[in-house]
Amino acid sequence: MIGLDVGTSFxxxxxxxxxxxxxxxxxxxxxxxKPTTPIxxxxxxxxxxxxVFIKDEAGSFIILGKDAIEKAVERNETARxxxxxxxxxxKEKEARKVLAYILxxxxxxxxxxxxxxxxxxxxxxVDQEDDDFDVGYHxxxxxSILSEVGYDARSVNEAEALCYxxxxxxxxxxxxxxxxxxxxxxxxxxNGEPTVVFSTTKSGDWVDRMSxxxxxxxxxxxxxxxxGGGFTVGEPNDNPVLSAVASYYDRLxxxxxxxxxxxxxGHKALPKFKDPIRIVVAxxxxxxxxxxxxxxxxxxxSEFPLPIEVVKHAEDPLHSVSKGxxxxxxxxx
Amino acid sequence: MSSTDMMLIxxxxxxHMLIMILGVGLGYLIWGRQMxxxxxxxxxxxxxxxxxxxxxxEIDDTKVVLSVNTDGYEKKFDNxxxxxxxxxxxxxxxxxxxxxxxK
Numbered sequence: 018m019i020g021l022d023v024g025t026s027f028x029x030x031x032x033x034x035x036x037x038x039x040x041x042x043x044x045x046x047x048x049x050x051k052p053t054t055p056i057x058x059x060x061x062x063x064x065x066x067x068x069v070f071i072k073d074e075a076g077s078f079i080i081l082g083k084d085a086i087e088k089a090v091e092r093n094e095t096a097r098x099x100x101x102x103x104x105x106x107x108k109e110k111e112a113r114k115v116l117a118y119i120l121x122x123x124x125x126x127x128x129x130x131x132x133x134x135x136x137x138x139x140x141x142x143v144d145q146e147d148d149d150f151d152v153g154y155h156x157x158x159x160x161s162i163l164s165e166v167g168y169d170a171r172s173v174n175e176a177e178a179l180c181y182x183x184x185x186x187x188x189x190x191x192x193x194x195x196x197x198x199x200x201x202x203x204x205x206x207x208n209g210e211p212t213v214v215f216s217t218t219k220s221g222d223w224v225d226r227m228s229x230x231x232x233x234x235x236x237x238x239x240x241x242x243x244x245g246g247g248f249t250v251g252e253p254n255d256n257p258v259l260s261a262v263a264s265y266y267d268r269l270x271x272x273x274x275x276x277x278x279x280x281x282x283g284h285k286a287l288p289k290f291k292d293p294i295r296i297v298v299a300x301x302x303x304x305x306x307x308x309x310x311x312x313x314x315x316x317x318x319s320e321f322p323l324p325i326e327v328v329k330h331a332e333d334p335l336h337s338v339s340k341g342x343x344x345x346x347x348x349x350x
Numbered sequence: 351m352s353s354t355d356m357m358l359i360x361x362x363x364x365x366h367m368l369i370m371i372l373g374v375g376l377g378y379l380i381w382g383r384q385m386x387x388x389x390x391x392x393x394x395x396x397x398x399x400x401x402x403x404x405x406x407x408e409i410d411d412t413k414v415v416l417s418v419n420t421d422g423y424e425k426k427f428d429n430x431x432x433x434x435x436x437x438x439x440x441x442x443x444x445x446x447x448x449x450x451x452x453k
Contacts (some may be wrong), residue, residue: 036438041431072424171399185443209450214391281361284391347444349398
């Protein structure tokens with residue numbers, strides 16, 4: 018059985034191997050090079066030796082994963098994504114095909130027909146009022162791709178999976194916040210039952226985009242600088258890109274805390290917790306220095322409607338959701 | 351009670367009912383969309399990922415092509431993922447959740 022975190026920035030599969038869990042991480046990005054002549058094609062192919070890439074019927078080279086980001090940065094451009102804000106990108110014409118290829122390669126063929134696989138899907142956003150966002154099509158496309166390689170694929174909410182992975186100590190009572198690249202997903206759980214789930218549409222990509230606009234650099238360049246670390250959320254920095262990133266991160270945390278407080282304040286389905294609750298945070302975007310402390314501070318400032326025991330980082334923030342999906346797959350009949 | 355009074359009472363009752371129906375309709379138009387976001391979510395623990403929301407639109411996959419053919423791609427690499435191994439530390443979570451599910 019397999020747990021699969023289908024994220025905007027990372028696709029992470031998890032499975033059992035003996036008494037270990039194996040995580041397979043893949044950077045969810047691609048970059049296309051279309052050579053104009055047969056000689057140029059040979060030159061490009063030679064230059065891509067050792068990189069992860071595929072060649073399509075038209076002779077174009079599709080570089081995948083972190084190699085795609087490196088190549089895009091090299092050419093001062095931005096790598097493309099098969100996913101946008103947590104679902105199959107409708108902006109990218111090749112998105113579905115590239116995503117299908119990546120998913121099939123990451124999970125491989127099922128060992129036996131009908132092997133269980135649980136993948137995560139985002140919740141409906143609270144800060145997007147139009148009808149542009151729908152998870153149904155994304156869910157059906159992913160299911161269809163995975164069934165082609167022999168899996169019985171089922172979906173679980175992303176933040177719910179995070180709660181399964183991180184809230185065992187509190188009898189699965191608390192709040193899980195998954196800060197991905199495209200979205201921030203939230204699940205309020207009471208004794209293993211999700212009572213409120215929702216998402217917001219600002220997260221790591223928004224920080225990249227806004228910092229890119231502020232500094233005039235491509236998104237990929239900002240992303241690489243950001244992931245290199247060397248900044249603290251909300252604190253000044255000598256590097257202009259990191260300074261913008263730290264500043265927009267601060268705004269992102271404030272926005273997330275306000276949305277969270279507003280969505281839960283007076284919510285009909287919000288349980289009456291008898292004890293202060295634990296909030297567990299995971300996802301690549303939460304890995305920035307100072308993120309957790311800042312979130313704690315902003316939640317208190319935004320009059321979060323529940324008493325908080327602690328805001329803590331997941332043990333393995335990048336793999337938590339995938340691990341939760343594997344737990345979900347393991348409890349299936 | 352005269353027939354005019356009767357007619358008046360019936361008219362008042364009907365007008366009140368109409369106002370109530372209009373109010374409900376207006377409330378749905380204003381808050382209906384937000385309410386759907388706040389509906390109690392389905393639990394994976396109980397549904398095992400099987401249940402569909404009753405108001406969701408079903409896609410007939412005999413008419414809509416959901417499958418994606420990737421045969422045209424020529425593979426040019428050996429391994430595309432980065433592997434990490436950790437000790438299996440989820441057995442107790444799985445057991446606890448199975449018990450909570452009522453197994």
